[in-house]
Amino acid sequence: MIDPRLFSIATGSPEPIYRQLVEQVRRRVLAGQWAAGAGLPSVRELAQALAINPMTVSKAYSLLEAEGLLARQRGIGMVVAEAPGQPPPAAERLALVRPALARVAEQARELGLAPHEVLTLLSELMEDPDEPRP
Amino acid sequence: MIDPRLFSIATGSPEPIYRQLVEQVRRRVLAGQWAAGAGLPSVRELAQALAINPMTVSKAYSLLEAEGLLARQRGIGMVVAEAPGQPPPAAERLALVRPALARVAEQARELGLAPHEVLTLLSELMEDPDEPRP
Amino acid sequence: MIDPRLFSIATGSPEPIYRQLVEQVRRRVLAGQWAAGAGLPSVRELAQALAINPMTVSKAYSLLEAEGLLARQRGIGMVVAEAPGQPPPAAERLALVRPALARVAEQARELGLAPHEVLTLLSELMEDPDEPRP
Amino acid sequence: MIDPRLFSIATGSPEPIYRQLVEQVRRRVLAGQWAAGAGLPSVRELAQALAINPMTVSKAYSLLEAEGLLARQRGIGMVVAEAPGQPPPAAERLALVRPALARVAEQARELGLAPHEVLTLLSELMEDPDEPRP
DNA sequence: GTGGTCTAGACCACA
DNA sequence: GTGGTCTAGACCACG
Structure with missing residues (x-):
């Protein structure tokens, strides 16, 4: 069974708890980090581990089932x-970050930033996310 | 007067409309894209152009005034x-997109995407945001 | 606004209330009975009209939004x-009844019924659902 | 002994497994497809063949015995x-599928489907249930 | 043991 | 006014 400690929620975040759970699971499943058939923690167990209401976990699970x-x-x-037959293709996974990336690109253009400036920064962030800011 | 068509809102986005407006204006003013003293569209005019509630525009303007x-x-x-005195340097404007970019980078890593895939996509989006998807 | 009295729930049915609502709305939307943009009853209003909890209505609406x-x-x-651009094609609507129809066909075969017997019955039911049984 | 492979369960169906079994057996016995005295697969054997919990098979058998x-x-x-005495007439067996058929007919009408479309589909499904979708 | 459903009530953000 | 979120607690069906 998948370890409940792999899940985490940021209580201070404006993002609802159930959606944090949905997106954590979605990314890990799509990335193939969990084998098909692997069992998730039970609703009650995960709710207790995260100190939240079981219905909140249930809601996340239901959405992922749908x-x-x-x-x-x-x-x-x-x-x-x-x-469904194929491991998730890279193109499909890439499409998942497209909207967020498009939003950032729009913001960068509004700020008058040159493409190479933004690309350089993203390149650093992709390589080593914990690198201290210069 | 600043053209109302420069503003845009994404109705499908989870980000509230008033905040989308606030941040669009903030970025353009900070980037120096609008001269000091330039007039913005009236509340009614912008509300009609965007097909949103005038109260929403008013709320955004009030926050920007504050x-x-x-x-x-x-x-x-x-x-x-x-x-306030100085035109903002590029490094400071770049720092404004850093958090959003870091979030996208984290998601991309969780999805198992290679840096060059994401960088290529961002490059396209920076050049021509309205390019149709392949 | 769409009349709340168009909605109905069968309290005795084993089918959950929220799902009855989901399927009623789904069929009517897919059949094009409601124009795009038409407003549905508010959660609170429909909940009161049906004498159920607002969260139950909200759950149905959320699923339909998803x-x-x-x-x-x-x-x-x-x-x-x-x-999305096209009125729903008949083939797509037909596909929606396929699983239920396949289940009935399987049952009929298990009962040793001849195809023409079942087809005749369905034909009657499609023409006049309230016809008394012979 | 009756071949365990004659049984099938649809794991994706909302209908509980034990009830799927009960109704399959009931239909075949009523249709006279199995001779009186014919032996059914043992609980363990059927459970293994269907990859389900033996308790589920046992529950179905107990209900059928009752x-x-x-x-x-x-x-x-x-x-x-x-x-019990008489072989069941065709009309009686046909009546057993009537409720399910009426439900499908109602859904089809709500979807605005023409009778001949639905009848054609049912005809195909009665002849060859495993025919691939066009 | 598992998840599902529904209720009741509170608080919040948005328009 | 709108819907969204979360909590708490009850009861049920299934395996």
């Missing part, structure tokens, strides 16, 4: 859904 | 405030 | 989403 | 009970 990323096994719990 | 970026001129409307 | 059939207009309420 | 369709024979297992 999305087809998780499957319900009755009496067992939630498991990672079988991939 | 921040000192806009000033209210009786009988004229909102104008761009005098620059 | 499915893309409804859209949230902030401060206004839920509206029927714009069709 | 209904009088199956009988428990010591040392042998479950067998098909003696027919």
Whole structure:
């Protein structure tokens, strides 16, 4: 079973808890970090580990089930859904960051930044996210 | 007067409309793209152009006035405030997109994307944001 | 605004209330019975009309929004989403009844019924659902 | 002994597994497809063949025994009970699919489908259920 | 044990 | 006014 300690929520964030959970799971499943069929922590267990209400976890799980990323096994719990046949292609995963990237690009243009400035910064951030600011 | 068509809102975005407006104006003023004293569209005019509630525009203008970026001129409307003294250096403007860029970079890494894939996409988006997806 | 009295729930049914609502709305939207942009009853209003908890209505609306059939207009309420470009083709609507039809066909075969017997019955039911049984 | 491969369950269906089993058996016994006295697969064997919990099979068998369709024979297992007297007429068996068929017909009408479209689809499904979708 | 559903009530952000 | 989120607690069906 997937370790409940792999999940985390930022209580101070404006992003709702259930959505933080949804996106954590979605990214890990799409990236293939969890094998198909792997069992997720039960609603009650994860709720206790995160000190939140079980319904909040349940809501996240339900949305992921509707999305087809998780499957319900009755009496067992939630498991990672079988991939529809193919491992997720890079193009599809790339499409997931496109909207956020487009928003940043728009902001950079509004700030009058040159493309190479932004690209250089992104390159650094992709290589080593924890690098101290110059 | 500043053209209302320069403003845009993404209705599908989770970001509130008033904040989208605030940050668009803030970035353009900080980038020096609008001269001090330039007049902004009236609340009613901008609200109609964007098909949103006038109260939403008013809220954005009020926040920008409180921040000192806009000033209210009786009988004229909102104008761009005098620059506080110095034109902002590129490094400082670049720092404004750093958090958003870092967030995207983290998501991309979680998705197992290679840096060059993301950089290529950003490069395209910086050059021509309206380019149709392949 | 769409009349709340158009909605109905069968309290005795094993089908959950929120799902009854989801499917009622889905069929009507897909059949084009409601124009794009038409406003749905507010959560509170529909909840009161049906004498159920507002969260139950909210859950149904949220699922329909995730499915893309409804859209949230902030401060206004839920509206029927714009069709992606085309009115829903008959083939797509037909596909929606395929699983249920396949299940019935399987049952009929298990009962040793001849195809023409079942087809005749369905034909009657399609023409006049309230016809008394022979 | 009745071949365990005659049984099938749809894991994705909202219908509980034990009820899928109960109704499959009930239909086949009523249709006279299995002779009285024919032996059913053992609980363990069927559970393994369907990859489900033995308790689920046991529950289905118990319900069918209570209904009088199956009988428990010591040392042998479950067998098909003696027919209550008369072979069931076709009209009676047809009545068993009527409710499900009426439900599908109602959904099809709500979707604005023409009777002949639905009848054509059902005809295909009755002839060859495993035909690939066009 | 598992998840699902519904209720009741509180608080929040947005328009 | 709108919907969204979270909590708490109850009951149910399934395995």
